[in-house]
Amino acid sequence: MYDRRSTDLVLLALAVAAVSTSAPLIREAAAPSFVVAFWRTTLATGTLGPFSRLASTTTIERRRIALAGFLLAAHFGMWI
Numbered sequence: 001m002y003d004r005r006s007t008d009l010v011l012l013a014l015a016v017a018a019v020s021t022s023a024p025l026i027r028e029a030a031a032p033s034f035v036v037a038f039w040r041t042t043l044a045t046g047t048l049g050p051f052s053r054l055a056s057t058t059t060i061e062r063r064r065i066a067l068a069g070f071l072l073a074a075h076f077g078m079w080i
Contacts, residue, residue, distance in 0.1 A: 007051070011048070011051060014047065014048075018044065018047075022040065026040075026080055033076075033077050033078075033080035034077040036076070036077075036080050037073050037074075037076035037077035037080060038073060038077075040073075040076055041069060041072060041073040041076065045069065
């Protein structure tokens with residue numbers, strides 16, 4: 001059995017590193033803001049997806065998760 005606390009700490013460290021490096025990378029990107037937002041959200045999903053527990057969620061929860069991801073991408077697009 002794995003230790004959930006150590007997994008959470010690794011994920012937290014990964015999230016802090018991603019947030020810390022995002023501003024310089026976005027500043028140097030020569031792409032429209034919505035393209036940057038799309039790739040930022042897609043890469044985060046690919047990175048954190050394997051650690052998710054989607055198998056134990058219901059269909060309505062999955063739809064809410066997808067909506068939250070879409071709104072987050074829209075937020076990034078507007079913010080950038």
